[in-house]
Structure formats: structure tokens, C-alpha cells
Amino acid sequence: MPTHPSIQTQHAIGALVGSAVGDALGAPFEFQHGGLYSARFPQPVLGGRGEMIGGGSWEAGEFTDDTHMGLALAESLLTRSALDPADLWSRWRAWASTAKDVGILTHHALACASHEGAAAHAHTTNGGKSAGNGSLMRNTPVALFTLRGPLESAVALARAQSRLTHHDDANHEGVAIHTAMVRAGVLGEDMFVAMDGAIAALHPIAREHWRALLDSSWTPAQAKFGNGTVWTCLAQAVWAVRHASDFEESVRTAIDLGDDADTVGCVAGSLAGARWGVQAIPSRWTTYVHGAMQTPTGERRYDYVALQEIARGLLGHKPVPFTPSDAEGGPTRVHADLPIYAADLTGASKAPTDWAVVSLCRTGGAFARHAVRREVFLIDQYEEHDNANPRAALADAVASIDALLAEDPTRPVLVHCHGGHSRTAFVLKAWAMRRKGWSQDEAHAWLVQSWDRVHTKNPVFARVLREEWR
Incomplete structure (x- = not known):
């Protein structure tokens, strides 16, 4: 069908x-x-x-x-x-x-x-x-x-x-x-x-x-x-x-x-x-x-x-316009022991080029000089059809964070999306849930202590964390 x-x-x-x-x-x-x-x-x-x-x-x-x-x-x-x-x-x-x-x-x-x-x-x-x-x-x-x-x-x-x-x-x-x-x-x-x-x-x-x-x-x-x-x-x-x-x-x-x-x-x-x-x-x-x-x-x-x-x-679609984020946020460290940081696009773009970057949005080429980076295809919209396979994208992002940390435990790993709100929170909460064995609520409580841009408005992301993520 x-x-x-x-x-x-x-x-x-x-x-x-x-x-x-x-x-x-x-x-x-x-x-x-x-x-x-x-x-x-x-x-x-x-x-x-x-x-x-x-x-x-x-x-x-x-x-x-x-x-x-x-x-x-x-x-x-x-x-x-x-x-x-x-x-x-x-x-x-x-x-x-x-x-x-x-x-x-x-x-x-x-x-x-x-x-x-x-x-x-x-x-x-x-x-x-x-x-x-x-x-x-x-x-x-x-x-x-x-x-x-x-x-x-x-x-x-x-x-x-x-x-x-x-x-x-x-x-x-x-x-x-x-x-x-x-x-x-x-x-x-x-x-x-x-x-x-x-x-x-x-x-x-x-x-x-x-x-x-x-x-x-x-x-x-x-x-x-x-x-x-x-x-x-x-x-x-x-x-x-x-x-x-x-x-x-x-x-x-x-x-x-x-x-x-x-x-x-x-x-x-x-x-x-x-x-x-x-x-x-x-x-x-x-x-x-x-x-x-x-x-x-x-x-x-x-x-x-x-x-x-x-x-x-x-397919007959018009180009997706690139828009910079409105207000700079981060990079902010979100883990006490591991060098994991959160940011929005503007804040992330100022990170040193020796940092590893996991991007969850289009970046406009902001990280072309970063030797180690990932660009994960993830759309922050609220219908089930907006992401064909959100769990696959989430698993990719979380695995990337773990691999980049393992590769060089001293190198910062920066996770960001356009505004630093929804996709960044989705991925970092999923990472913490798997790392710590936490529930979605426990991971949320952990993240908001250091990153106040978190929001939970995306019902698809919430459902994936609740029903599909282990």
C-alpha cells in the first residue's frame, strides 16, 4: 500500500x-x-x-x-x-x-x-x-x-x-x-x-x-x-x-x-x-x-x-531553505564525567574544530572543517509520517555518541539541532536511558539540570522513547 x-x-x-x-x-x-x-x-x-x-x-x-x-x-x-x-x-x-x-x-x-x-x-x-x-x-x-x-x-x-x-x-x-x-x-x-x-x-x-x-x-x-x-x-x-x-x-x-x-x-x-x-x-x-x-x-x-x-x-519539491537559529545557546556540558555537550546551531558553530559534532539538523556547512562529525537525518515535526524511521535515526545518533567517546575519551562530543530544544533532547535522553538504564522521565530530569532548552512537545519523539527505545 x-x-x-x-x-x-x-x-x-x-x-x-x-x-x-x-x-x-x-x-x-x-x-x-x-x-x-x-x-x-x-x-x-x-x-x-x-x-x-x-x-x-x-x-x-x-x-x-x-x-x-x-x-x-x-x-x-x-x-x-x-x-x-x-x-x-x-x-x-x-x-x-x-x-x-x-x-x-x-x-x-x-x-x-x-x-x-x-x-x-x-x-x-x-x-x-x-x-x-x-x-x-x-x-x-x-x-x-x-x-x-x-x-x-x-x-x-x-x-x-x-x-x-x-x-x-x-x-x-x-x-x-x-x-x-x-x-x-x-x-x-x-x-x-x-x-x-x-x-x-x-x-x-x-x-x-x-x-x-x-x-x-x-x-x-x-x-x-x-x-x-x-x-x-x-x-x-x-x-x-x-x-x-x-x-x-x-x-x-x-x-x-x-x-x-x-x-x-x-x-x-x-x-x-x-x-x-x-x-x-x-x-x-x-x-x-x-x-x-x-x-x-x-x-x-x-x-x-x-x-x-x-x-x-x-519529485517536484522546492528546495528546503536554510535558516540560522535565532538565539545562541551552548555549548554546555551536560555530563559530569564524560565530555558531552549540548547546543543550538549557532552555539555549536563556535565549537573548536577538534571537537566531534553530532548534527541533528542541516548546518549550512558550519562544520566542514571538523574532521569528525555526523549529520543525522531527523525532522522535528509532530506527525508519525514526518520521519519514515525515527528509531533508526535515533539509534544511529546514540551509537555515534558512544563510538566517538570510545575513540577518544578526552575529546568533547557536541550534540546539537537547530534550536537545541527537541531533537537534541530526544537524542541525549535516549543516550542516557541506554547508558544508565533510566526511564524517559529519569533521563529528562537528568538533562534539564544542565540544559534548560529541553522541551517535550514532539509526541512522536516521546512515543519512540516510551515504546520503542531500550
């Missing part, structure tokens, strides 16, 4: 941010054998920058061509309000002119000045092979842009963008399935039922091929081709998401398959983000995800907030 539009928005953001996160996490393991991610990180790294390590030409948290091409597609859709092949082609060629990495088939296609005939040229130049994963990895914006229209229109647009660079019909089949799955996840429907429906709409030979690849019994050991192909890339991503319990497990499992790890991570991240929403993506990853690319009008930089706004724009 379709969910509330506010929840759909958060799952749409999850799809776009999730694809970028999977891309950035997988980049250091690209073209290497499987299992290296788990070997490097046998346990989750909750402190520091988490598992965002970068490597080679990629900075920690930097996404690759997978996300670049998708963002160029998104920007073109937003600017032209439709798929404009000439506009998109100019954006892709501008990006490729300075890109660190461009896939072989895409490179051949973009060598053509015009999109007309480019896919056929690339197919021929590549020895008659063009069933790569390049049109799949960039497809997520299509599912968001077409969300309010019929599925048939969404699939048609996905196929059209795929045909610009990829000649093989398998590419267009893959993006059709991917579009249906992302769309279903965002709408709160079963993405695997949607997947079956998309497969059923294919012509008979393709239908049987994809049905076998995406069957619940399929495993990566059965792959006949490398995951640089659209067949195995999508099959591995679907397998990882189907058998995972959350976003983190999905992406870790996908990247651990090795070879084209960033692209499988990207596709799995888009599906997992659509399925579980942005609040289920660990903040130790979303905080640091970023990238830059050349556009026809100059370089454009993207961070976590920029990705959120691209996703919102694709």
Missing part, C-alpha cells in the same frame, strides 16, 4: 543518496577480488570517518563516474523538465572531459560529438559488445523524476536514456526492471513483486533469461558473466538487497563481491535506499559522501545536502 508523500520523499532521498554511498564505499575495492571489504572491516567502524577510506585517485567518501553520470542525468531532467538528449549529451561530454574515470563503452560513445548513432558506434568499436552496466548505474534519477506518472512512462524514459550510450537490448531491459524496483520501494510497495511484473512485461526470451537471474534461489556463484555486465551487476545487487536485513548489510554484501564493486554497490545502494529510506543509511557514510564534476557552465560540487535537494527536486 502506498505510503504518505513525506515518507516517499525520504525513501526517494534514500535511493539517490544510497546509490552515491554504495559507489563511494565500493570505489577502493574496484577491480579487486571479492571479500576485501569484510577483510578490511570485519566489524563496523563507528568512529572517525567510518569505512569511508578512499583510495587511488578517490578521496575518502568521494563517489565515482557511476554517480557523476546519474547526477548529470538528474540535472538535465530538472533543467529541461524532460529527457533532452542533446542537453544531456553536452553534460556527459563536459563531465568526461575532466573525469578521473570513464567506462570503456561510455568513453567510446562520448567520443561522438552528437548522441545520434553514438551507441551503435560504441558497440562496433567495442567489438560488438555493449551489454555493460553503465546505463544501469546512472538510472536512479529516472525512477524519481517519473514517480507521479504511470509506470509505462517511467520505463520508457529509462530505456531512452539507456539507448543513448548502450546498444544491447539487455541494457534497456535491466533499467526497466531497476526503475520498477526503485519506484516500488519509494512508494512503499514490494519491490520484488514489482520486479516480477517488470520481467513479465519483457519479450519471451528476455523474460526467461531475467527470471532465472533474478530468482530468489540465484546466487553469485551461478553468474556466467562478470559484474561489469548489466546481467550480473543487477543480479548481484538484487541478491544482496533481497537477502539483507538493512541498508548496511545490503551494501556491504554487494561490495564484497569484488570486481566492479563500486557499481554493484551503487545499484544495490539505490535499491536498498529506496527500500529502507534515508534514515536507515548510517550517518558515518552519508556525512562524508561527496563529489565534483565538470558541467557545461563550470564545476559543480555535491555533498549530502546537495544530493537530498536533487532527489527532492526530481
